[in-house]
Amino acid sequence: MSAPADDPIKLEHRPVFGSLPYQLPEDNTSAHQSFPFLPGYRHISFEEQRLEDMKPLPPMAVGQVGMFAPSALRSLKAAFADLKATPGQKGHLLE
Amino acid sequence: MLPLAKIRVTWGNHDSRVFAIHSNILKHRSPFFKTLLESNTKAAGIKNELEEGNPSEQDMTSTIEFEGSIVAFRLYTEWIYSGRIQRGLSNGEGTTEDTSLHNIGQAYILGERLQDCKFKNAIVDFLLETIVTQGKMDLTLPTLIFDKTSVSAPLRKLLVDLYVLYGHQDWLKPDGSNESTISAAFLSDLSTAFLARSNPSDLPTTNSSAFSAFKYYEYPEGQPISFRTSHPREIDEPKP
Numbered sequence: 199m200s201a202p203a204d205d206p207i208k209l210e211h212r213p214v215f216g217s218l219p220y221q222l223p224e225d226n227t228s229a230h231q232s233f234p235f236l237p238g239y240r241h242i243s244f245e246e247q248r249l250e251d252m253k254p255l256p257p258m259a260v261g262q263v264g265m266f267a268p269s270a271l272r273s274l275k276a277a278f279a280d281l282k283a284t285p286g287q288k289g290h291l292l293e
Numbered sequence: 294m295l296p297l298a299k300i301r302v303t304w305g306n307h308d309s310r311v312f313a314i315h316s317n318i319l320k321h322r323s324p325f326f327k328t329l330l331e332s333n334t335k336a337a338g339i340k341n342e343l344e345e346g347n348p349s350e351q352d353m354t355s356t357i358e359f360e361g362s363i364v365a366f367r368l369y370t371e372w373i374y375s376g377r378i379q380r381g382l383s384n385g386e387g388t389t390e391d392t393s394l395h396n397i398g399q400a401y402i403l404g405e406r407l408q409d410c411k412f413k414n415a416i417v418d419f420l421l422e423t424i425v426t427q428g429k430m431d432l433t434l435p436t437l438i439f440d441k442t443s444v445s446a447p448l449r450k451l452l453v454d455l456y457v458l459y460g461h462q463d464w465l466k467p468d469g470s471n472e473s474t475i476s477a478a479f480l481s482d483l484s485t486a487f488l489a490r491s492n493p494s495d496l497p498t499t500n501s502s503a504f505s506a507f508k509y510y511e512y513p514e515g516q517p518i519s520f521r522t523s524h525p526r527e528i529d530e531p532k533p
Contacts, residue, residue: 265461
C-alpha cells in the first residue's frame with residue numbers, strides 16, 4: 199500500500215515545448231533527423247545524398263543559348279580581367 | 294567638302310539602308326573599298342552606279358550596292374568614325390538594336406569581306422566582353438563563323454578555345470536533341486583541339502596565359518604585331 203505522497207504529480211497544464219528557445223520552427227523539423235532540437239543541425243543520410251545526386255542536372259543549353267557552368271564563368275571572367283590588364287603593359291612585340 | 298561614298302546595304306528581306314561615309318576614310322580603312330573606289334571595278338555582287346548629275350560631283354553621288362548585315366555595317370560605320378563599338382546601337386528609328394552575339398559575328402564577317410584587320414581585332418575584344426558580361430554563349434555562332442569566314446580566321450580559333458576551356462557538353466546538343474546542326478568544320482577543329490590537350494607541351498599552365506586576346510588578333514602584312522587594339526585612324530608605323 200502506497201503512501202498518498204507517492205502518487206504521481208498531476209500537472210495542471212501541459213508544458214508547451216513549441217515555445218522553448220532551443221526548438222527549431224515546425225517547418226524545419228523532420229522525423230528523419232536525429233537531433234532536430236539542435237539549431238542548425240541537419241544530417242544528410244547516404245540515401246538522401248544518393249537521391250540528390252541522381253537528380254538530372256539542369257540543361258546547360260536552352261534553345262540556341264549555351265550557359266557557362268559557374269566555375270567556368272568564374273575562370274573566364276578571371277582570364278578576361280587578366281587580358282584586359284595585360285595589353286597596355288606589354289606594348290609591341292617588336293619593341 | 295570631302296567626297297562621300299554612298300553605300301546601299303541590303304540584307305535578305307529587310308529594307309535596304311544607305312550609308313554615306315567619307316570615301317577617304319573608307320579607302321584608308323578598307324583595302325576592299327580602296328580597290329573598289331579607285332578602280333571602279335565591279336566586284337562580285339557589287340556594282341558602282343554613277344547617278345546622273347554634274348560629272349564633278351560623281352564622287353559624291355556614286356552608290357555602291359553592298360549585300361550584308363545592316364546592323365553589322367552600322368557597327369562598322371560607328372567604329373571607323375568613333376573608334377568604339379557601341380552596345381545597343383540606335384537604328385535611327387527611335388529604337389535600339391540589340392548587339393547580340395549573332396550580330397557581332399556578322400560584324401566580324403563584314404570585317405573579313407572588307408579586309409579590315411583592326412575592325413576584326415576590335416570585334417574580337419567586343420565579342421569576348423559581351424560573352425563575359427552576359428555569361429552565355431550563342432550556340433549558332435560557331436556555325437555562322439565557320440561557314441562564312443576563311444580557314445585562317447582567328448575568330449575560329451577563339452571559338453574553339455572557348456568551347457575547349459569553358460564549354461559544356463550540352464552545347465553540342467541544344468535542347469537534348471540528338472541531331473546536331475553544328476558546322477562539321479567546327480566539330481573537326483574542336484576534336485583536334487581536344488586531342489591536342491593530351492600533348493603536354495600544348496597544355497596551358499594557367500587559363501590566363503592560354504587565353505590572351507592578342508592570340509586572336511590579325512595583322513596585315515608589313516604591319517607590326519601589337520598586343521592591343523588601336524583607334525581606326527591610328528597608324529602603326531614599322532619600327533626602323
